[in-house]
Amino acid sequence: MKLFFACLLSFLSYLSIAQSGNSEVAFLKKDSIVSRLDAYTQVFYYHKAEAVQARPLVIQLHSWSFPADSLRTIGLSTIAKNKDYNYVFPNFRGVNNHPKACCSDYVISDIDEAIDWALKNMNVDKKNIYIIGYSGGGYATLAMYMKSRHYIKAFSAWASISDLAAWYGESLERKNKYVQEIISCIGSSGSFETSKAKDRSPLFWKTPTKRRKNSSLHIFAGIHDGHLSNVVPITQSIVFYNKILLDYKEKNQSNYVSKADEKTMVDSQTFPITTTEKLIDRPIYYQKSSKNTLLTIFEGGHEMLSKAAIEYIEQAIGKK
Numbered sequence: 001m002k003l004f005f006a007c008l009l010s011f012l013s014y015l016s017i018a019q020s021g022n023s024e025v026a027f028l029k030k031d032s033i034v035s036r037l038d039a040y041t042q043v044f045y046y047h048k049a050e051a052v053q054a055r056p057l058v059i060q061l062h063s064w065s066f067p068a069d070s071l072r073t074i075g076l077s078t079i080a081k082n083k084d085y086n087y088v089f090p091n092f093r094g095v096n097n098h099p100k101a102c103c104s105d106y107v108i109s110d111i112d113e114a115i116d117w118a119l120k121n122m123n124v125d126k127k128n129i130y131i132i133g134y135s136g137g138g139y140a141t142l143a144m145y146m147k148s149r150h151y152i153k154a155f156s157a158w159a160s161i162s163d164l165a166a167w168y169g170e171s172l173e174r175k176n177k178y179v180q181e182i183i184s185c186i187g188s189s190g191s192f193e194t195s196k197a198k199d200r201s202p203l204f205w206k207t208p209t210k211r212r213k214n215s216s217l218h219i220f221a222g223i224h225d226g227h228l229s230n231v232v233p234i235t236q237s238i239v240f241y242n243k244i245l246l247d248y249k250e251k252n253q254s255n256y257v258s259k260a261d262e263k264t265m266v267d268s269q270t271f272p273i274t275t276t277e278k279l280i281d282r283p284i285y286y287q288k289s290s291k292n293t294l295l296t297i298f299e300g301g302h303e304m305l306s307k308a309a310i311e312y313i314e315q316a317i318g319k320k
Contacts, residue, residue, distance in 0.1 A: 024078060025071045028089070033113050035106065042110050043068055044090040047081050048122050056128035057086040057118050058310075061111065061144075064136025064161075064178070067094035076132060076306040083310070086122040090114035096136050102164065102185035102200045103143040111140065115150050127153060130313045134158040134304035135232065142202040142240060145217055154216040154313040158304035159225055159232050162240035163204075165197035170226070170233055178231065203240055207247035216292045216316045217244065220308075222300030223285050224269050230302040238262050241288065241295040248291065255290040265297060279308045 028045040035042060045068055049055035058080045066072045068091035080087035092110040093101040100106045111131075118124055129152050133141035138160030145155045161167050164182060171178040186196040198204045219237045226233030238257045245256055265271050271285040278284060279298045282305070286297040294312075298305075 024075070025073055027081060028071070028077060028087075031117075033110075033117055035110060035113065037106055037109050038100075040093075040100075040106070040110075042091050042093075042114070044088055044114050044117075045071065045077075046089070046118070046122075047077065047087040049084045049086045051084050051123070054123050054125040055084055055086055056130065057088070057115070057122065057124045059111065059115060059118075059129070059131045060087070060089050061092070061131065061133030061137035061140040062089065063134055064096045064139070064181075067091050074134065074304055074306050076304075076309065079306055079310050086118060086124055088114050088118050092140065097181040097184050099185065099187035102182075103140060103202065104200065107140060108143060108147045111144055112149055115148075126151070128316075130154050130156065130316075132156040132158075132304075132306075132309050132313070133160075135302065136161065138304075139202070143205075145212065145215070146202050146205045146207060151211075152215055154218065154316040156218045156220070156309045156313055157237075158220045158309065159222065159302045160219065160237055160240070161232055162202050162236045162243075163198075164201045165194050167232065167236065168192055168197055171231070174231070176231065203243055207244060209248055212292075214292070216313070217294070218309075218312050219293075219295045220279075220304070221295075221297055222303055223265055223271070223297050224301040226266070227269060232302060234265060234297060235262060237295065237297075241293065244293050245290045248293070250290045252290070255288055257286075257288055257295065261286065271297070280305055 028047055030045055032041050032043045060073060060076050062068055068089050073089060077087055090111055092107045096102050131141050131144050131152055138157040141155050141157040142160055142162055168182045183192050186200055188196055219241050221234040221237040224230055242256050273283055273285055275284055282299040284296060284298050288295045
């Protein structure tokens with residue numbers, strides 16, 4: 001029954017993504033930017049807030065396999081429009097199957113330049129800029145936390161990849177298409193190279209603790225991810241959360257995720273629930289936090305709950 005429920009969640013998530021790729025986002029406009037690094041033309045989609053006063057900016061980062069032209073915004077663009085937020089959906093090198101993708105310097109620069117465009121062409125509240133992404137977009141969100149030159153109020157990363165080397169092994173075990181795409185992405189000459197994969201992995205980068213001390217990082221993972229058709233194990237989120245706490249020198253060990261807790265969640269796809277709080281309508285199995293960093297493991301698979309993503313980043317509005 002548990003396996004059936006996990007499959008059902010993945011299927012429903014797929015349907016919600018597929019349905020967001022047509023008339024639902026017809027209000028979005030399209031433009032492009034020429035990269036300062038290599039003159040690459042990056043397309044992006046956007047919506048300008050209508051209010052006279054400065055409004056928040058939401059940057060949504062596309063998933064691993066579906067570039068900006070897919071318009072798979074999972075309803076986030078509509079939520080941003082309804083709240084009269086500025087919204088940008090950049091392409092940042094498209095599908096992650098070539099060396100200039102996969103959180104390369106080109107990717108970081110492309111996303112930063114999309115933010116530059118928004119700051120120049122939209123009435124943006126510079127104190128309230130948010131980056132949100134799911135799957136490969138969650139991977140890119142973690143990368144921007146580590147390397148963006150902009151001040152970002154809150155980062156929201158869902159079903160994220162943090163260690164490309166580990167994900168290669170996990171994908172190899174599952175015999176899926178990502179094995180070859182990872183090899184192509186890191187620029188290997190036909191075979192996998194661990195060092196090159198680690199170079200593209202936020203888990204192994206230096207955390208800019210001074211630059212991000214006033215920024216929130218929210219990491220979400222569905223407890224069934226990594227099982228059956230779900231492709232990114234929750235360990236990818238857990239190890240990154242623990243890394244951030246370690247880099248900020250968190251001394252309270254109870255704020256970290258223990259190996260025992262991690263094993264229970266991975267092996268059983270459940271955990272004793274100790275809170276009545278929910279993520280929209282989903283039970284929260286496990287939640288840890290330290291200062292501005294939060295990890296939430298919820299009932300779900302490889303997905304993003306856009307409404308919840310917005311609700312959590314809105315909690316950062318007004319915070320110093």
